[in-house]
Amino acid sequence: MTLTTRAFGGALVMHMRLYMFRQSRIITGLAMPVVIAAIAVLVLRHDAASPEKYFRVMIGSGMAGMWGAVLGTAMLTLRREREWYGTLPLLIATPARLEAIFGGYLLAEALAGFLAVVMSLSAGVLLLGSPVQVTSPATLLVSLPLAALAIAAVALPIMPLVLQAPLLTRWINGMDYPVWILAGFLFPISILPGWTTPLSYALPAYWASEALQQVTVPPGGAVGTWERAAPLWLATAVLCAVYVCGALLVQRLVVRRLHRTGILIAE
Amino acid sequence: MLAFFENATISFRALYRWLTPSSYLATRIITPIEEMLVFGLLAAYAGGATTVRYMVIGNCVVQVCLGGLAAANTVAEERGLGTLPLLLASPVNRFVNYLQRGTWHIVDSIVSVTVAFVMAATLFSIDYGRTDWLSVSAAIFVATLSSVCLGLLLGSLALAYADFFLVLNLLWMLILLATGVNVPVSALPGWLQAVSHWLPFTRSLQAARDAIEGAPLSSVAGPLLAELLLAVAYLVVGYVVLRELERLAKYRGTFELT
Numbered sequence: 001m002t003l004t005t006r007a008f009g010g011a012l013v014m015h016m017r018l019y020m021f022r023q024s025r026i027i028t029g030l031a032m033p034v035v036i037a038a039i040a041v042l043v044l045r046h047d048a049a050s051p052e053k054y055f056r057v058m059i060g061s062g063m064a065g066m067w068g069a070v071l072g073t074a075m076l077t078l079r080r081e082r083e084w085y086g087t088l089p090l091l092i093a094t095p096a097r098l099e100a101i102f103g104g105y106l107l108a109e110a111l112a113g114f115l116a117v118v119m120s121l122s123a124g125v126l127l128l129g130s131p132v133q134v135t136s137p138a139t140l141l142v143s144l145p146l147a148a149l150a151i152a153a154v155a156l157p158i159m160p161l162v163l164q165a166p167l168l169t170r171w172i173n174g175m176d177y178p179v180w181i182l183a184g185f186l187f188p189i190s191i192l193p194g195w196t197t198p199l200s201y202a203l204p205a206y207w208a209s210e211a212l213q214q215v216t217v218p219p220g221g222a223v224g225t226w227e228r229a230a231p232l233w234l235a236t237a238v239l240c241a242v243y244v245c246g247a248l249l250v251q252r253l254v255v256r257r258l259h260r261t262g263i264l265i266a267e
Numbered sequence: 268m269l270a271f272f273e274n275a276t277i278s279f280r281a282l283y284r285w286l287t288p289s290s291y292l293a294t295r296i297i298t299p300i301e302e303m304l305v306f307g308l309l310a311a312y313a314g315g316a317t318t319v320r321y322m323v324i325g326n327c328v329v330q331v332c333l334g335g336l337a338a339a340n341t342v343a344e345e346r347g348l349g350t351l352p353l354l355l356a357s358p359v360n361r362f363v364n365y366l367q368r369g370t371w372h373i374v375d376s377i378v379s380v381t382v383a384f385v386m387a388a389t390l391f392s393i394d395y396g397r398t399d400w401l402s403v404s405a406a407i408f409v410a411t412l413s414s415v416c417l418g419l420l421l422g423s424l425a426l427a428y429a430d431f432f433l434v435l436n437l438l439w440m441l442i443l444l445a446t447g448v449n450v451p452v453s454a455l456p457g458w459l460q461a462v463s464h465w466l467p468f469t470r471s472l473q474a475a476r477d478a479i480e481g482a483p484l485s486s487v488a489g490p491l492l493a494e495l496l497l498a499v500a501y502l503v504v505g506y507v508v509l510r511e512l513e514r515l516a517k518y519r520g521t522f523e524l525t
Contacts, residue, residue, distance in 0.1 A: 027436045035440040039306075042450040043313045043322070053312065170290045177301035186305065187312035 007096030011104025012111075015073075020112055029112065033065035033120035040186055041127045051133065055216045058124035060185035063209060065116025067151050067179050073109040074155035075172045077102070078162050092255065099251045102159045103152070103244075110148035117144065133216060136225040140215040143229065146236050147212060150204035153240040154179065156247035160254040183209050204239035207232050274367050295379050299330050300386050306449055307391050321476075323391045325448035327383035328475045331407055332442055332468050334376030335414020339421035339435055341368040342509070346425065355513055365506055368422070369415035376411040395479065402478030402487050406471045409491045413467035413498035420505030426512040447472050467501070470494040 040057035081088040091101060134140055158175075162168050180186060182196060183205035189197060200206045211232035214225055303326040310322040345351040354364070387393040421438070425431040443449065445459050446469040452460055463469045471494045474487035 023430055023433050026433060027440075031437055031440045035444050038444055039449045040309055040313075042454055043309060043318065046313070046318070046450065046454055057309070167289065170287075171293045171297075173298040174293045174301065177298070177305050180305055181301075181308065186309050191308060191311055 003096050004100045007094075008100040008104040008107075011101040012108040013104075015105045015108035016112065019073075019109070029065065029069065029115040030119050032068060033061045033116040034123040036064055036186075037061035037120035037123040038127060041124050045128070052213070052216055054124060054128060055134075056184075056188070056213060057186050058121050059117060059212050060120075060180075060209065061123075062113075062117030062120035063147060063151070063183070063205070063212075064180050064185045065120065066110060066113030066148065067154075067183075067185075067205065068176055069113045069116065070106055070109045070151050070155045071158070071172065071176055071179075073105055074158040075162055075169045075175075077105050078159060079166065079169055082166075092258065098255060099156075099160075099248050102251075103156060106152040106155050106159070107148070110152040113148065113151070114144070136215045136229075139225050139229050140212070142233065143208065143211040143215065146233055147205070147208035149240055150208035150236050153204050153243040153247075156243060157250055160247065160251040164254045164257070179203065179205060182206065185209055202239070204236045204243060207235040207239065211236065274364070276371065295334070295375065296382055299326075299333065299379060299383055300390075302326060303383060303387065304390065319391060320393060321451070322449050323387045323393055324476060324479060325472065327380060327387050328407065328410065328472050329442065329446075329448045329468070330379040330383045331376040331411045332414040333439070334372050334379050335369075335411055335416075335467075336418040336421070336435060336439065337375070338369045338372045338415045338418030339425065339431065341419075342422035342425045351426075355516075361510065361513075362506060365419065365509065369419050372415050372418065373411050376414065377407065380407055397481035398479045399481055399483055400478075402482055402484045403475055405484055405491060406475035406478055406487060409494050409498070410468050410471035410475065413471065413494050413501065416498040416501035416505065417467045420501045420508065423505045423509035423512065426509070426516070442466060442468060445469075465497075467494065467497060470497075 037058050040061060041054060044053050044057060078088065081091060091098060094101075158168075181192065182189070182200045183203050184200065185205075189200045189206070192200070211229045214229045214232070303323060306322045306326050307319055310318040342351070345354055384393075384395075388395065417438075421431060421435060424434070428434065441462070445455060445463040446452070446466050447463070452463050452469065452473075455463065470490035474482075474490050474494075477487055478484075
C-alpha cells in the first residue's frame, strides 16, 4: 500500500470517526433533506405532479444535503486544521500528499451523506403514502456511489482555494444553492435559461443526478435502463477525473506558494 | 433614546465584527436571492404561475425571519467572547440592554426583505400592482418584531445550551416548512398546522400575502395584533429565562450551565 493510499484511507476513516455522529449531522443528514423533500413533495402534491417528478425531488433533496455537508467540509476543514486544531503545519510537513488527505475527508463526508438520501426518500415516502417505483435497483446501486464521488469531486478544487483565500469560507452558503440549481437536483435544467446549460454540463454532479433519474423509467422501451445510464456514468467518471486533476494542479500551486511565502497560519 | 441607539449600535458592531460588507453581501443578499431562485424554480417545475407567485413571495417575506432570529446570536457571542461576566456585573438596566440587542436586527431584516421584493419583481416578474403598501409594511414590521423576540428568547436559552446553533437551524427549517412560506398551512398535515400557530410569522406572512393582493390595513389588523401578542410573550419569557439563568450562574459561580 503506497503512502498516498494510506493517507487517503486514514483521512477517510478519521473523518468518519470524528464527524459521523456530530450534532451538525442532524442538520445536514436529517433535518435539511427531510424538510426540503417535504416542501418539494407537498408543493408537487398540491399541483398533482407525476411520479417521476416526485422521485427527482426526493432523491435530489438527499443529494442537496450531501452536497451541503461536503461543501461544509471543503470550506471548514482547513479552518479547523488551521485555526481550531493547529494541525495544518503538521499536515503540510507530512510526506503524504495533502490532496490525498483532503480527498479522504471529502469522500468520507460524501459517504456519510448517504444518510441524507435515505432520509429524504423516507420523508417523501411517508408523505406520499406509497413508495415511488424504482424499476432498476441495480442502476440505483451503481448511480448512488457515483453521485457521492461526483459531489466529492466538485468540492475537491474548493479546498486549495480556501487554503489560499480563507475569506472564501464566508461565502459557504452562497456556494451551496448554485450547485442545487445547475446540477438539477430538484428540477430538470431544461427549465433554466439556455446559457446555463454549459455550466450544468461541466458539473459531474449533473450527470450523476441524471443517471439517478433513470432508475424510475419504466422498463420495456427501445433502450434499456443500463444503456441509458451507462453514458451518464461515463460522463460523470470522466468529469470526476478532470476535477481531480484540476484540484491536484491548484493544490500543488497553492502549497508551493505557501512554502515560498512561509505564511500558513495568518489570514 | 439616543443612548439606547448608541449602545445598540456598539453592541451590534462588537458582536458582528465579522460582518464585513463582503460577508453581508454573501449572507444577507446573495444567499437569500439564491434561495428564492431555488424555490421559485421548484414552483415553476411543479406547476403554474400561482405556485411560483406563492413561493416567491413567501421566500421574500421570510427574510425578515432570518434576520430576526440572528438576534439569538447576541448572548451566545457575549459568552463566546468572554464578555458576558462583565456585562452581567455592570449596573445597566438589564431589560433595556436586552431590548437593545434586537434593535439593529430589525433594520437588517427590513433591508433584506426590501432587496428580496425588488429581486422577486426582477427575476420572477412578480406584480405588485394591487399591493396595499401600508398593510405590507405593517405586516413586515410585525413579522420582524416577532422574529427578533423569538431570537432574543433563543439567545437567552444559549446561556444554558451551548450548541444552540442546532436549535436555531432546526427552527429555521421548521419555519420554512410550517409557516406557509412554501406550502399553504392548510395543505400541511394536521399536527403540523397546530405547530404553525405557535411559530412567529405564520399570521404576519398571511397578512403580507393578503396585503400584496390589496387587503387594507383594517382587514389584516386582527392577525397582526395576535402575532404582536405572541411577540410580547416571547420577549417576556426570554427575559425571565435570562434573569433566571443569570441567577443560577451567579449561584453556581459559572456560566457553563450545561
